[in-house]
Amino acid sequence: MRYLKELFMPKKILVLMLVDLVIAIILTTLMMIRIRVPLLELFIGNLIYSNCIGFLIYSGLTGLDFLRMNKRIRVVLIALVLISAGIVGGFIGAKINRVLLGWDFQFFNISNMLLFIALSIIFGISAYVLFTLIHANNMKALRLSQEKAARIDAELMSLRHRVNPHFLFNTLNSISGLIYIDKEKADRMVQMLSDLLRYNLDVSKNILVPLDAELEIVEKYLQIESIRFGNRLMYSIENIVEDIEVPPLTVLTLVENAIKHGISKLSSGGSIIVKCFNEGQNTIISVLNDCDKVATSTDTGFGLKSVRGLLKQSGVVNGELSINYSDEGFEARIVLEDIDEL
Helix, strand or coil, rough: CCCHHHCCCHHHHHHHHHHHHHHHHHHHHHCCCCCCCCCCHHHHHHHHHHHHHHHHHHHHHHHHCCCCCCCCHHHHHHHHHHHHHHHHHHHHHHHHHHHHHHCCCCCHHHHHHHHHHHHHHHHHHHHHHHHHHHHHHHHHHHHHHHHHHHHHHHHHHHHCCCCCCHHHHHHHHHHHCCCCCCCHHHHHHHHHHHHHHHHHHHCCCCCEEEEEHHHHHHHHEEEEEEEEHHHEEEEEEEECCCCCCCCHHHHHHHHHHHHCHHHHHHHCCCEHHHEEEEECEEEEEEEEEEECCCCCCCCCCCHHHHHHHHHHHHHCCEEEEEEECCCCCEEEEEEECCHHHC
């Protein structure tokens, strides 16, 4: 089964056809002066020969790729494939040309057999060089793809295991200041921070988590930040979606991004509105925040790139993140399609 799958790879078949065509053109060019046959007929006959010989060589060399052997034995087997393909392919081509074109070709003539063996060797060398180049190019593309995937995995793993050091420092600083002023609020802040850290550890190996659980930790994060920002931060969370799962930390990262690049840049503060709702067959997760319209840029930053990576890595069907600037502020919107499959 693997042999057939490898044998009929579209890219390899295309290269095989190209080599067949080139050799048929070369043969036709060399023979058109000596053989008095209509040019089109001569080309068709040569194309039949090159296809018969070429496919046998291609089949044989593909089969050898599945066998483990030392180099000397491989060279001997390749030579046998080329010779036998030249003889058998030439014979089959002669039979087909006799039926289709009426050619009376004396195949079992030593000079003719040597001609087809030479043709087979030329074809085999050409095909080997081309397939080697294709294989090298595919391996390079695969290596680059694996390296890119490894970098993305490392970044996402870092995201999942990290706690924003600025957030942690500011929170601990706020707790320190509250201990002597409002012990209950300081205690509540410690508990919420503990829940946030525990959630970060618990979901580090999960691909998906319930949206309700994600929003619950988002609210605790915003409660902590509202203690730090005071009246400068207002927020609301509205969820009318049931039984939906999302990659962990996606919504939290969007809210962190809204605080870092939006609210903290405004001297008077602003609001963050988190909404989760259905729109047709899609689930929409929207995070809208006030922002400095003058200083706002189109830079997506690491946070939003990480969310895109989390959506892609999780395997969520058609999960996409888009951003939009408007008079209402900056909106980061996740669209999850085919929600029944999540």
